[in-house]
Amino acid sequence: xxxxxxxxxxxxxxxxxxxxxxxxxxxxxxxxxxxxxxxxxxxxxxxxxxxxxxxxxxxxxxxxxxxxxxxxxxxxxxxxxxxxxxxxxxxxxxxxxxxxxxxxxxxxxxxxxxxxxxxxxxxxxxxxxxxxxxxxxxxxxxxxxxxxxxxxxxxxxxxxxxxxxxxxxxxxxxxxxxxxxxxxxxxxxxxxxxxxxxxxxxxxxxxxxxxxxxxxxxxxxxxxxxxxxxxxxxxxxxxxxxxxxxxxxxxxxxxxxxxxxxxxxxxxxxxxxxxxxxxxxxxxxxxxxxxxxxxxxxxxxxxxxxxxxxxxxxxxxxxxxxxxxxxxxxxxxxxxxxxxxxxxxxxxxxxxxxxxxxxxxxxxxxxxxxxxxxxxxxxxxxxxxxxxxxxxxxxxxxxxxxxxxxxxxxxxxxxxxxxxxxxxxxxxxxxxxxxxxxxxxxxxxxxxxxxxxxxxxxxxxxxxxxxxxxxxxxxxxxxxxxxxxxxxxxxxxxxxxxxxxxxxxxxxxxxxxxxxxxxxxxxxxxxxxxxxxxxxxxxxxxxxxxxxxxxxxxxxxxxxxxxxxxxxxxxxxxxxxxxxxxxxxxxxxxxxxxxxxxxxxxxxxxxxxxxxxxxxxxxxxxxxxxxxxxxxxxxxxxxxxxxxxxxxxxxxxxxxxxxxxxxxxxxxxxxxxxx
Numbered sequence: 001x002x003x004x005x006x007x008x009x010x011x012x013x014x015x016x017x018x019x020x021x022x023x024x025x026x027x028x029x030x031x032x033x034x035x036x037x038x039x040x041x042x043x044x045x046x047x048x049x050x051x052x053x054x055x056x057x058x059x060x061x062x063x064x065x066x067x068x069x070x071x072x073x074x075x076x077x078x079x080x081x082x083x084x085x086x087x088x089x090x091x092x093x094x095x096x097x098x099x100x101x102x103x104x105x106x107x108x109x110x111x112x113x114x115x116x117x118x119x120x121x122x123x124x125x126x127x128x129x130x131x132x133x134x135x136x137x138x139x140x141x142x143x144x145x146x147x148x149x150x151x152x153x154x155x156x157x158x159x160x161x162x163x164x165x166x167x168x169x170x171x172x173x174x175x176x177x178x179x180x181x182x183x184x185x186x187x188x189x190x191x192x193x194x195x196x197x198x199x200x201x202x203x204x205x206x207x208x209x210x211x212x213x214x215x216x217x218x219x220x221x222x223x224x225x226x227x228x229x230x231x232x233x234x235x236x237x238x239x240x241x242x243x244x245x246x247x248x249x250x251x252x253x254x255x256x257x258x259x260x261x262x263x264x265x266x267x268x269x270x271x272x273x274x275x276x277x278x279x280x281x282x283x284x285x286x287x288x289x290x291x292x293x294x295x296x297x298x299x300x301x302x303x304x305x306x307x308x309x310x311x312x313x314x315x316x317x318x319x320x321x322x323x324x325x326x327x328x329x330x331x332x333x334x335x336x337x338x339x340x341x342x343x344x345x346x347x348x349x350x351x352x353x354x355x356x357x358x359x360x361x362x363x364x365x366x367x368x369x370x371x372x373x374x375x376x377x378x379x380x381x382x383x384x385x386x387x388x389x390x391x392x393x394x395x396x397x398x399x400x401x402x403x404x405x406x407x408x409x410x411x412x413x414x415x416x417x418x419x420x421x422x423x424x425x426x427x428x429x430x431x432x433x434x435x436x437x438x439x440x441x442x443x444x445x446x447x448x449x450x451x452x453x454x455x456x457x458x459x460x461x462x463x464x465x466x467x468x469x470x471x472x473x474x475x476x477x478x479x480x481x482x483x484x485x486x487x488x489x490x491x492x493x494x495x496x497x498x499x500x501x502x503x504x505x506x507x508x509x510x511x512x513x514x515x516x517x518x519x520x521x522x523x524x525x526x527x528x529x530x531x532x533x534x535x536x537x538x539x540x541x542x543x544x545x546x547x548x549x550x551x552x553x554x555x556x557x558x559x560x561x562x563x564x565x566x567x568x569x570x571x572x573x574x575x576x577x578x579x580x581x582x583x584x585x586x587x588x589x590x591x592x593x594x595x596x597x598x599x600x601x602x603x604x605x606x607x608x609x610x611x612x613x614x615x616x617x618x619x620x621x622x623x624x625x626x627x628x629x630x631x632x633x634x635x636x637x638x639x640x641x642x643x644x645x646x647x648x649x650x651x652x653x654x655x656x657x658x659x660x661x662x663x664x665x666x667x668x669x670x671x672x673x674x675x
Contacts, residue, residue: 013170013347013359014360018170019166020176023177023180027180027183030371063288063650064292065650066202066654067284067288067289067292068296069300070202071281071296072304072646074281076369076372077373078162080369081308082343082346082347082369084099085311085312085349086342086343086344089315089316089335091244091257091259092244093254094264095257096308096310097255098614100306100307100308101609102264103271104304104305105301107297107301108297108606109272110275111301111601115285115294115594116455117130117282117285117454118286118290120454121532121533122533125283125286125387126384127279128140128279128388129388130532130535133531134453135453135464136461138465140388142464142465142469143450144389146445146468147278150278150442151380153439154274154278155418156421157439158370159181159374159422160435162177162370164342165347165366174426175423178419178426179419182374185415186415200375202647205647209639209642212310213636213639215350215365217636219349219354220314220318224353225318225353228633232628232629234321235317235320244259248622249620252317253622256620256621261618265505266436266440266502269508270437270440270443270444270505276446276447278376278380279383280376280380283383291590293594294597298601300645302645303646306635309638314635318349318353319345319346327353328348328349329348347359378415381410381414385406385413385414390403390410434496437498437501440475440508443508444475445468445509447512448510449463452464457528458524458527459516460519460524462522463518467516467519471512471515472508474508475508475511476504477507478500479500480504482504528576534579
């Protein structure tokens with residue numbers, strides 16, 4: 001039996017009943033755990049998800065450890081695990097390193113953007129709110145479309161890939177898998193809001209990293225692989241059968257790989273769009289404490305590097321060494337390109353070396369990666385639809401409770417919509433590789449104009465509106481014309497080739513910078529940054545128009561007692577000279593210092609991971625046995641560093657809150673038993 005994805009065949013590595021049970025059971029389990037955690041937060045930590053501030057930005061009170069874990073989890077897509085192994089199988093060990101370098105610099109850049117947003121717009125809820133205040137309704141709508149399409153395509157592509165993988169390993173109905181995957185996520189996200197996704201992100205991260213380390217080490221020490229030395233020897237012994245066109249000497253063990261570097265560059269552009277144009281990453285920066293944004297994002301940026309590097313290298317090369325042996329599930333057949341592009345390399349290898357228990361563990365890893373992505377996307381899109389659309393254009397006087405109800409409803413609507421898109425993409429013949437090539441062209445045009453919104457007062461309204469539209473048209477034209485010129489036709493196959501996609505991504509990313517500058521110079525204007533101080537907390541009316549931003553102790557001390565607080569007009573009605581930044585001068589000075597640190601870290605990461613590390617190895621060189629052993633050992637050790645950074649450290653960082661919650665439950669236990 002086949003699905004509409006071409007040559008993907010069900011191998012039925014686990015029974016369908018087991019697949020259904022795992023999907024439903026894991027969804028119910030996580031929903032139950034999170035609902036309990038939400039009740040504990042409300043009862044003992046004074047954190048109530050029944051307000052829109054808590055639902056959308058977690059009261060801006062999340063610490064460094066939990067923020068780092070949440071960012072890591074949101075960025076640990078299925079790509080970094082399953083597809084990095086598949087692309088290593090296809091092109092060699094250059095891919096996992098390029099993949100790692102294509103993940104970390106975007107998060108480091110988001111650290112700089114996040115701290116600048118705190119400086120410029122301290123009360124922001126979404127990045128689109130900033131756009132609306134500066135560029136008005138038309139600019140707001142343009143960027144809403146860009147953000148929504150980025151979220152929808154990113155999230156639906158993850159669901160598509162997950163469903164294809166579940167079908168490939170179990171024969172489970174594709175549509176059923178597509179519907180069941182986001183079901184449990186809808187429940188806990190709709191109830192718990194952003195803080196619930198922070199908690200589930202931590203749980204996802206913990207389980208996923210344990211499984212990633214387990215798979216890496218178990219595969220490597222398996223007798224069929226023989227450790228680092230055995231793996232190297234087998235790859236060298238089968239070099240003739242595993243010849244890779246475009247690699248130096250056709251070797252899997254070289255960094256000089258034409259297709260790998262093309263893939264890596266496309267990935268960098270696509271991932272940049274997936275971070276900067278995803279409201280979820282902005283919301284996590286808004287939700288973090290004032291001093292937590294930069295260290296949290298940079299910790300996640302460094303930690304995530306090791307996931308595709310270590311896992312992708314070991315799984316991808318081991319599959320190459322064993323794919324022509326009787327233990328491989330497809331033997332005596334070969335893996336088709338459709339199966340590789342859909343990520344089936346890893347589950348096939350896991351079945352061959354670990355067996356049914358390994359496939360169940362793989363299924364759990366798949367669930368962790370998918371649901372963390374989906375929950376993050378749901379909160380982001382819910383905030384756009386409720387705050388940027390509903391409250392702005394439909395019901396500006398919406399109460400906090402009404403806004404929360406709309407947020408819950410839009411969470412469900414988004415889940416239904418992305419499920420439908422994933423099903424449509426499947427029957428349209430798309431796979432993750434094609435979508436990975438298309439996303440940069442669609443999402444990149446808004447990146448530079450969005451960045452300039454916070455950093456350049458000279459970008460005009462006309463430039464911000466037209467530059468992304470012209471940039472998308474430029475990238476799309478280059479993509480299609482390149483496919484026609486290079487391959488003689490515009491089809492799913494030709495547009496899914498590396499070079500047309502790379503040229504299109506470059507056009508989509510860089511051309512808006514030119515359009516923005518030219519249009520801004522054509523009719524120049526200057527923006528007064530104080531206008532951003534007109535953004536208020538969602539429930540500001542309840543605080544007499546003078547809300548205090550959590551995290552700024554000085555501001556809290558200056559707030560007069562409630563009984564003598566004068567009722568002042570809202571900031572949207574006050575003159576610019578009367579507006580005051582909610583942060584103290586000391587806090588602002590500290591934030592500017594964090595901004596400088598963020599840019600330094602970003603520059604170092606780009607320099608090291610783009611130039612100093614990979615480029616000297618892009619030469620006529622095949623890794624020696626000892627160099628390969630050292631290379632892979634460091635990659636595996638990086639996984640343990642990631643575990644310490646985003647699992648162990650958040651527990652230490654939140655030890656007081658954990659102790660408070662545990663103490664509250666312990667003290668309440670006798671009364672709960674009586675009740």
